[in-house]
Amino acid sequence: MLIHFIVKDSGIGIAPQNVSHLFDAFTQEDSSTTRNFGGTGLGLTISRRLCKLMGGDISVVSTQHLGSEFTASVKVNKKIVIADSFNSIQTSILDSKNSANHPSLIGLKVLVAEDNEINKLVITAMLEKKGVVIHLVDNGFECIQAHKSQQFDLILMDIHMPIMDGIEASKMIRNDSDKTIANIPIIALTANVMENDIAYYLSVGMNAHVAKPTKASELYRIIEQCLKTA
Template sequence: MTISHLCNNAIKFTEQGSVTLKIDLLDDREADISVEISVSDTGPGMAQNDIERLAKPFVQLDDSLSRKGTGTGLGLSIASSLIEKMGGRLHIESTLGEGSRFSFRISLPKERIPVHHHQTPNINEPEGTASELNNFEQRAKVIVAEDNPINRMVIDKLLQKLPIDHLIVENGQELVNEVERQSYDLIITDIQMPVMDGFEAAALIRTKGSMDRVPIIALTAAAFEDDIKRMRQAGMDDYVAKPIDQDKLNSVLELHLTRAIRGESVSNQLGES
């Protein structure tokens, strides 16, 4: 969550250039490790007096720094508070007109760090999906609704690996508007979004005769029984958990997209009501 706050803030104020997330291992001890996490951007930067003001809780800078007129500071105050609770401190380096760097150092107990055993990637499944989709006379059309800019970049990169055409919108209302304008072979939607969430958008789409059979896949960080029940009630067919795994995304697309384009029915993967 802390890293997300810093990345979202950097992306928000960087109209041109780049945003870089970097994690450096500082020390590897028997019981824990120390890391430095930094987010750098090529945004408008800040003057020294603004940096000092940001150190105070819930201070916002001049709205003129934001291209959306929402100011800055609240997200950084939240991130700073979370970092302090983890035993670290947020450091801000910035040059007006050149960009900023936000960093912090923390120690992590090794018993709380998940161990991932290295395995050779299974390339057959992704290649099989791409091969299957390549067999269609026309490229499949997929629309995605996701409000988080980092998640949009991630899913855009993942979908670019497949032989499909895709469009990404920022909330449920834009999703509904777009599917009213033209047809799609499959819909992927985040659950929690501003303006209109994924549940409401899916339910509205299901009321439209031309879209009542199009597969709707949820993107969610939570997949508890109540969440799955709400997905099913909204007319969704399946879900992909966040953070998004390429193989999982491929398998879900292979299951629903290939059958949808062929006109075959596929049972709802969310279970019975």
Template structure:
């Protein structure tokens, strides 16, 4: 398994791998990658130069994702690059759309209802039309656990991105599989930050240190993704607030009924939103809830219930604070 993954990764980068083996002596593996040797000066220039995201624009991308908030983030970023974006709410719909429409790349969430990303990818790779079967597929996952990535490659995915992700991270992965647009010569323009006047009018806190002021969230990542656009920030907060009461209610219900598998799946789905909204006090706890509930640690149910209670209490406070800062 490990050698197969190594071979795929190296060949995806245009390289090659070979082996020499002698019985009783050992085995030596050689690989070549077509990269130029860099210099300190080149590294400094690369760090200073902002990415021109439009270089891979004008491509058609399919987002297979069931969470509306995650759909909105991905679509907002890709469309700002000049991409034509379509959305599928689960793997089954994605499989149908791939056979009916042209796409240059698929962003495939792993956990979705009806058909997950792993199964959808495996079925796409088995399609009779090689053009469709070979379309680049990038996994979107809230799992940062080592060892999970081999499942994605084994299913036929080309790469993966851990949620929540930055615009730079998304571009660095997609640019490996999407050829640059030779006609795209638009200059790189750094987005101006919104003025203090606009921020005040939109009800956005001007403080950089949310924790010290008592707020339980930090919208730094949201502002970075939206390039300070108040409409984007407002939409993100609205989608989060619409989903939050239901998530809190389900957490309490699953905890009361000892439905730990359902609670684990819910915690997994909530992770990107909690991290993206900067609710730092819950980042570790929500991961613990997902892992320990999935492992069916019923003997520690009292401890898990305390973690759920703390999570719900914190989320309810966040709900109130966000509604105060972003009134309808």
């Protein structure tokens, strides 16, 4: 037996040529959507995978400028629950080959600026596994406020966030007159992996770059590298 969920909106809609790519990882209808509304282009990809793991699927019908209708279906007789399905996705993202203890990470206080809930869960799982103390915020503005109000050892900074993105937040932190605030290591977390993108992040004051989807071993390595050179 299938259960269907239908979600309709009367928003901006989706251009016909973009509908076929909507469920591709790290894909959004256009570059302005990320900046205006937040997100990484992973939500629909993960949603489809969850539906398929539960014996169903997800589809969309959209008219540009009029809105969209998403239909998701799942089988109720499958012994698969959302938590187990998400764990299988999370396990595929985590780098299970990494067995180092990373003692330098234990007790480390890390400020994570990330607006996507799935990404928050993944990063939290990776860092808490190594004894890191995490503080989560949703955008660059909240990141700056949190950093001014309490002491952190390092910042993991998403690039595309609502209200204030990671670029502007990093610039403001680096320009702060208080050197304790200005000199904190900042690592960019983003799916943008082109050399010119990475060079730009470094030019605005970020110390390093970690690609999404994030591998645990790479995240640990970059954090330890930044701490050594800070």
